[in-house]
Amino acid sequence: MPPLTIAIIGAGPGGLLLARLLLRSPPPISVSIFEAEASATTRSQGSTLDLRPGGGLKAMREAGLWDEFCAHARWSGEALKVVDKKLVTWLSRSGGSQTEPREWGAAPEIDRRVLRDVLLGSVGEGVVRWEKKVASVEVDDGTGKGVVRFVDGGEEGGFDLVVGADGCWSKVRAAVSEVKPVYSGVGGFSFSISDCERRAPEVWKLVDGGSVFGYSDSKGLNGQVLGDGSVSVSAWGVRGEDWMRERGYDVYDLEQAREGTKKEYVGWAKELTNMLDAVDDDVVPRSLYMLPVDFAWEHKRGVTLLGDAAHVMTPFAGIGVNMALQDAMELAHAIIDAAKETGKSVGKDVLDEQMRKYEKELFPRMHAAQEITDGAMKDMYFTEGAPRTSIHRWCSTVAGHDMHPLVRPVFTAALYTYFFIFRMFV
Template sequence: MATPNVAIIGGGPSGLTLAKLLQRASIKCSVFEKDVDRHVKNRGGCLDLHADSGQLALKEAGLLEEFKRLARPEGETLRIFSPDGTVLMDESRGEPGRPGEFADRPEIDRAQLRDLILDSLEPGTVHFNSKLLKINTQENSKLTLVFADGREVTDFDLVVGADGAWSKVRPSISDTEPFYSGIAGLDCRISDVDAKHPELSAHVGQGMCLNLGSNKGLMCQRNGDGTVQLYAFARVPVDWFSTSGIDPTLPDARRKVVDALFPEYSDLQKSLVLDSDPDTVGRLLYMLPVGYQWPHNPRITLIGDAAHLMNPFAGVGVNVAMKDSLELAHAIIGEGVGQDSTPLSERLAKFEVDMWARAKKNAEATVMYQNLFFHERGGIAMVEHFAKRREEEQKYKSNEVKSS
């Protein structure tokens, strides 16, 4: 059976991982990325890759050992503070923290992960500055990609949308769009934090630092490049920026957001925002419906945020996306399902059903964690949740010992 010619829209972790896995199986593929080049800096915190998903995909791609050389196990620790600066939980001091399911999730900066996979691909695989407009079907049922600069690239057997929240591929198979999740705020960054703001560096620590109040939080994450990524988020209406008169792109946005949303926080915690770099970004967090599905199309499918956009509060997004890449690669290659006899369309349909189930489970967990991040009782609710999970985990282990 002839191998398909695959177009992958989106050069993030899921799209690049899929390309790498297909190339290892000698399947022709091209990646089309809207960024003008590989050096465009994408904001956002670092990523923790889980052993059963993100790391598993890298292992099959032959990149796990290089990932381990780049990753930061010290970045796994979590601290939680109340708005007055009281320490509610601090894993870095050896205190009880999250249950064992959170173990072995080392952090890596987004740019490092992207470069790791990108550099492993065959030259010419990724076509930058390629913003997709639409997908057309040819008379022979193959697909043509139409780009914003007027280019048309033809003769694809399968198009995979790995192009994120506002996917340009998704409208070809579904009219569902992301909706506002109720969470918004300011995306900040503190560069060269050790030298410029040692007191903030000490507060954040080497991993993640959550300063949680009632339905709000200052959520910080140490990156490997010497910066701290910070999100000053709260439950607010979708039009909050406009009704509050705050322009998030202006330097005074930091002070206005602190005054409006975080007046009860300690001076040190307020400094996380006030002393951050002036190039802030306003963020409204969107999500796709939990359990979202689409009518099967034998030539177009979705993975990652394009398929199941969810908020970052469970820390699973990139891992679910890379697991998508791994499972989709298996479906395209035909491993384990009779490559010579099972039509690609059937393998894709099974992949989608399995992905939908996996995504629904993770989306439900994400909603649960969002409600802990933005709880009326602040960080106390999250600490109590982790204590309950540790207790349940211990009981399960004890029962296993008794039954063995």
């Protein structure tokens, strides 16, 4: 029997990890990744990601990339402060240690660009086909083989499976569902402070090697340290979907975006607004979209999804990349199991059976993650008086979701009691 042929659309972390795992499979599997970008350096790869035990950290070990990950990871990046606009600290966590990692809640940071480079280097030359922007995906009803059509008019076919790992506006998703992402109600800017320790030492001290999240008045102002010594600054707020056109200034101009954003944070502690004063690079305006929390698709032979293509959500619980990497692991297991059985089970479509199983197990897991993320967003951006009025619920949602079911009620009760008492003194 010829090897299974797999087309992966999108060279993000989820798509690259899936390719890495399939290429390491004992049964030979043919893998091609089609990526719309011209190269790995075409655009900024965003901020920093925290990898967690059941998702990203497990994925690095399974992919044989643990040592490379550790060479770039920052356990000190686990440091976290959640504050309000007056700089009252509602939650504080110290940085971690690689030699003595936390028994629970480990979440070392790695720059998204670096993680992608590690994964990209692991799949070898020629696997990623650059400048292959997908227009549509179809499955031939007669052969069951997938066909990928590109915007330049070309096409490639004969795939046993086409995997959509192509993000929020997935073209592959359109092959299995008409549902599109909806606006979350939150938008804003991402900025950067280069050489932060030298240029803005007061900001460097505030973020303390990790992250600071400031919330008040349906807005957020956040800073996160990156591996190159810069600090990523994001300013989010509740606003209409047409907010970019309604700003009255050029949202792509750094100076105009910075000055316009500073006006929205009048009355916030100077320690926080110092971040906006110091930004000097990389302004990116963004409106945040999400799939409905109960989204699922009817199974279709020859096509499936992972990561944001399957369950795009806002970044406010920090679990998106971990979900994508876990999806990739589970999908790789299913494809490899099918490859082992193909040819042994005459008259059975083993791959299709494995895809049905993958999707059946994926849906409840992704719905839980979507609910957690949606809850975290509502707690801080759509709850009056946040974080004072919602920090207990936010902590329970974000920190407690991966606890053992018997432990979480005790943890939640302790949290609620602690914050009930804490609020009496602040």
